Amino acid sequence: MRVLHLGFEDPCMPGAGGGSVRTHEINRRLVAGGFRVTVLTTRYPGWEERVQDGVHYIPIGVGRGSNRLTRLAGYVMRLPFEVRRRRSTTELVVEDFFAPFSTMAAPLWTGRPTIGIVQWLHATEKARQYRLPLHWIERLGVRTHHRLISVSQGIGERLKELNANLHVDVIGNGVDPGMWEIGPKLGNDVLFIGRLERGHKGLDLLLEAWTQASTRISGKLLIAGTGPDEDWLHGAIQDAGLADRVQMLGWLSGARKFRAISEARLLVVPSRHETFGLVAIDALAAGTPVVAFDIPCLREIIPPGVGWVVKAFDVKEFADQVVRSYALEGLEQVAAQGRKFAAGYSWDALAKLQAQAYAAALRAHRTQGSLPGGGKSLFLKELEG
Template identity: 75%
Template sequence: MRVLHLGFEDPVMPGAGGGSVRTHEINRRLVSAGFQVTVLTTRYPGWRERIQDGVLYVPIGFGMGRNRLTRLLGYVVRVPIEARNRRTTTDLVVEDFFAPFSTMAAPLWTQRPTIGIVQWLHAAEKARQYKVPLQWIERLGVRKHRRLIAVSAGIADRLEALNPGLHVDVIGNGVDPGAWTPEPRLGQDVLFIGRLEYGHKGLDLLLEAWVQCCDRIDGNLLIAGTGPDEARLRAAIHDAGLSNRVRLLGWLSGDKKFQALSHARLVVMPSRHETFGLVAIEALAAGTPVIAFNIPCLREIIPDGAGWLVDAFDVAALAEEISRRYLQAGLAEASDHGRAFAAGYNWDGLADLQAEAYRNALTQLLEKGLVQQQDSYEERT
């Protein structure tokens, strides 16, 4: 099958999120199984067209994509044109949902069978942030899809509420095998890893909680990542008098990220919303318990005994939980339980599920109006 994946974010772009990791891990396994996969992404400083693990990456847009706005606008303008130009060499189009409005309603303009992958569904939150009704674009786009893949049951429920006629496959994220490589160590520090974005990732709530509990904790708060609110975060750390108790590590990936996860005492995810929460699964695989707010999606992947959930957005409760669990005996048992749970999130098995979802989608969508493509596809398969 020839797949054109509208992936938006390139996994090698500094600051790229977990969604682009999922895109690549699934796609490289599909290529190994005989698929041909081309991924269209935004441009960014240093971008180049390349083949990585058999997957062709084509950054599109204008110029170098030096900031978020130019990357977004360049992608939005160019992706329909690129999809149209490639339609004769494409069997299935895959649309990744992305910020700030989730979907461009790709089935309306791809002229090919199209399925969406939903790793981001937060247009309502962005609408409140930017004072623009982005949620209506999201709602319209979801209603134009017939089949979607959601990375969690919580997201699937929301999609089906927006479009009761949808078929939604739930296929989660996997864990890089490298997460199991470092030996877990009961460290001294509390760790946050993620995009430095206040509204989404709850960094403001984390700093407020840290002010309340850091005097009861021996280690420091380590914050790893890059993002649009880095300057704001640095200023907030200074203003709160936390410069000696908070360290910014920058963007971590690969072995450095997994070593940071395995050597932390606790990982904290203060997100206001998530579609999956890959960092939580990676932390459990690395042997470090996780503390998070009790919100949809995160509650699916933090089991009892491997981490703890706090009433959503209760800063005092978060501070108390961090200080209590930091001193708790038995963290080694929580580490073992978390690793056993994370072992179920295997990229190979998930790629098999996604390949089957693609085949089913292509068959169904061809039957519903694009039958003229069936012969050529069957000849190749």
């Protein structure tokens, strides 16, 4: 199948989130199975067109993409034109939803069968943040889609609330294979790893909780990542008097990330919103128990016995749970259960499910009429042969 993936975020961009990891891990497996995949992403300083693991990445936009606004604006302006250029060599368009308004209503203008992948629905939060009606754009955009892939059951239910006629396939995220290569080590520190974004990732809640917990824990709080609120975070750590109890690790990837997660005693996820919680699954695979707030998506992947979820945004309870978990006798058994649970999240299996969803999208389009430009999908011909 020839797939044009509107992927928004390049996994090689510094500070890229888990969504871009999912895009690449799925696509490289589809390519290995015979798909041809081109991904259109935003530009960023140092961007380059490349083929990575067989996946063709083409950053689009205007200029270098040196900040979030220019990346977003350039991508939005160029995307319809770039899709039209590649229409004749595309059988299926895949639209990744992205901030701040989720979807550009791609089925209306791609001219090809289109399926969306939804890793987040945060337009309501962004509407409050920017004081713009972004949630209405999201609502209208979701209604233009007929088939979507959701990374969690919780998001799938919200999508159905926006469009009752949707077909939603729930296909989660997978464990980074490198996590299995490093054995669990119950270390001395507590780790946060992710985008440094105060509201979404709950960094303000984390610092408040750590202020309460740090006097009862011997280890430090390690914070790994980059993001728009990095300067704020440095200042907030100083203002809270936590400079000697918090260590900033910067952006981690590959073996450095694997080691940081496996060597932590606990991973904390203080997010106000999450799409899936990929870092939590990675931590469980590494044998590192997780403490998180009880919010949709996270509660799906942190069942009892592999970690702890506490009442959403109750900072005192979060701090107390970190202290209890840190000192828990038998933490090794919790770690072992986490690894067993995480084994169910295989990128190979998830890629097969996504290939099936793509094939179903083409079949559904065929029953509604021939593909744009006439004829039947080459992929479907081969599948039926």
